[in-house]
Amino acid sequence: MATIQNISRRDFLKTTGTAGALVIGANFVPGGLVKEAQAQAVASPNLFVSIAGDGVVTITCSRAEMGQGARTGIPMILADELEADWDRCTLWQAPGDETKYDPAGKDGQNTDGSRSTRHHLDVMRQLGGAARKTLELAAARKWGVSSGDVYARHHRVYNSRTGKSFDYGELVDVAAGIKLPEGDIPFKDKSQWKYIGKDMPGVDNFDITTGGANFGADISIPGMKIAVIERSPVFRGKVKSYDASAALKVPGVEKVVQIPHLPDDKPQEFRAMGGIAVIGTNTWSVMEGRKKLKIKWDSGPNRVHSSRTYDNKLRKSAKKGGVVVRNRGNFDRAIKGASKVVEADYFVPYFIHTPMEPPAAIVDANARPVKVWACTQSPNETRQYVSEALGLKKTDIECWQTLLGGGFGRKSKPDYVCEAAILSKMVGAPVRVQWTREDDIQQGYYHTASAHTMKAGLDSSGKVVAWKHSGSWPSILALWNPAQKTGFGIEYGLGMVDAPYNSVPNIRIENGEADAHIRVGWYRSVNNIQHSFAQNCFAYELAAAAGRDPLEMLLEMIGDADNMDLAKDGVKEYWNYGDPVEDWPVMPVRLSNALRTVAKKAGYGKKLPKGHGLGLAVHRSFHSYVATAVHVVVHDDGTFSIPQVDTAIDCGRYVNPEGVLKQVEGAAIYGNTIARYGKITTNRGAVQQSNFHDYPVSRISNSPLNVRVHIVEDFVHLRPCGVGEPGVPPYTPALINAIYEATGKRIHTLPIGDKV
């Protein structure tokens, strides 16, 4: 944890224009950093909160904003503990520098994995508390009274004996010279919270609604060129030859250059892919120029990758099974003794993020430090990969984050920033690389395709006594190790080995092999999507086979234990979203509680008209426990509509309830795209979809517009859990289970399409 200091009088502040203000910083050194970075951290601690003479509070935001509400929620915590007036607070978006702007020291400023609140609640409270305490001590000094006689409230410090008070701004001069006392400053009592737990609208709403908000492509710098790049249709294909003569004739096109492809032995990771770049003075010209390029490609070994055959390989591999990643009891013996055996196969194709803002980045590689502006989730990995691309040190790169027009995991991978860096160096000018929608869909990091074979045994009373899940998918790890054939701990931990059926005595979970032929990457809620789909749909099939009510069946399988110890089931190094299981245990009781809550809210059990169905699903991800009930109406022509969705989310301590609601409402729409349309296919290695006409996404006309979110309060005293992603996984299985209830039809393969 950080050492918090009053750094108001440090020399470096005079050069940053903050002299004359109270500045509270944190000095800390995250693990694993080089000595050079440590020295830098000591020399200039971060500036997490500063208060100017006019009382304006500037709070540092070191998390990316991509719609998940970080720029509102995280500063709210600090402002609350500071007893600040929110209307007198302003934000400063920190650049990438994990030695200064990662106060929790846990993720190097990578905004990913639904971590912002759960990793920053305590440290933002500490920083706000330190600033408040400093102001209180300053007031006490000014009045010549003891610190016990003063208290801060709503941007003022009061003298409890006289009732007199100072505005925070009036205390800045004295506060700048106060040394913070040793030891922890006590947090405000929860009963005194003024912002945490209360609805707060988004801080960027005015700018967004008036066109003033800056996203990746909205930054322009003098002398900047614009580039679009034609990349190999097949992953790791190479340019054999190209003819740019026609492209160069397009007015506004100035140059056509080749970004070299990676050497064969260099894994892709987040590096630039190589290709032919058309560079010019405006975006339309370079797009038109790109259309006129004539390129001959060497497709390379990944030309074997056609969904037509590849999907069946995945299915066979899932059937065959492989490495055992969880083993409880004795599945084989239990299945032999079962009264009834049920088996089903599920399949989920690739899909792609399609944030509304296609990737864009501006780099001036010829300045020192190199300047980067990008819609990136991960400014420090951006610095790392850009420095490699330019042959420089990470500390030579400065990275400023714009707002992100959606991220969903795509923008934690800075390949597009590397492209801009390489081109900027090549042409000797700042370059903005603009991705088109076609680039985004055809050159992405795809959510993995996966096949699942499920098998379970029921005893004579209809109780599940044996459960087996065998899944196969190309692994994200192949980005680093192209020969990777199985998944790995992080992927297993994304809803697979932690399947929540804690009352089932015999469980086996296996992972079959698969080759990777495309860039596979994480996507909002990652592998939880397919595991939640297979598990929840199969549980419904088991209920049907047993002739039992699915809610009762699910509750029985999950049980009400307050801890599920996966180590006892042979799970090696359960990932648990990177956090200790002691702090964030797997708690079946919270799943059951969320499920009961949603069933009640949705009116589960009521008789519905013909063609209507109510389906349930429940899933833990990113430590949160989420249950969804989808009400579907299937019409005579097979089309369907969704009049209501209820979701209960138990995310422990939450900060901005309005933010939770919005994330869960949005997750239903994101899930609706996955359920109805999510499907990327390849032919001879090339992605076949290209834009929203053949890769459709949910529109207002086919989305649920009545998503009711119920925040479960029963475990609000526990640590905060993730919110941005956990709403997604239960949506699709709940919809499919609803369609089953409405029609009796089972769906095993995604997507559903617009008709059942």
Place this chain on the structure above:
Amino acid sequence: MISLRVNGVSRQFNGDPRMPLLWYLRDELGLTGSKFGCGSGLCGACTVHLDGGAVRGCITSVEMAANKNVTTIEGLDANGNHPVQRAWRAHNVPQCGYCQAGQIMQAASLLNQNPDPSDKEIVDGMAGNICRCGTYQRIFAAVRSAATEV
């Protein structure tokens, strides 16, 4: 030479008349409120008004805007207080915000043409604008409440 008015200001354009309005606005005039989402008229992020009606800036050429009035999100209301903008803030609609300029321009045009839309007319009128964060239910509610004000 093409003459047009953008947010009330007369402009002359000497470049390729086929250049889409979106890129003219963004690259030539620096009006970056209109966004690039698909380049094919499929998502609505680039929606602007041409003589008061919503068009997709990415598939409307500058030539097609000749001698017409173009209004972008920056020019919808001098103080950012068009009833649709106010409704958007009152309903706390935006998440990432990238599509919202286009959504707002679409909604303003819809209400301009039909001040009292039915639920179905709101849905049909907004169906060309994609939001990947999934703010549709708030968009729906905001259009409904703005309709009482325009």
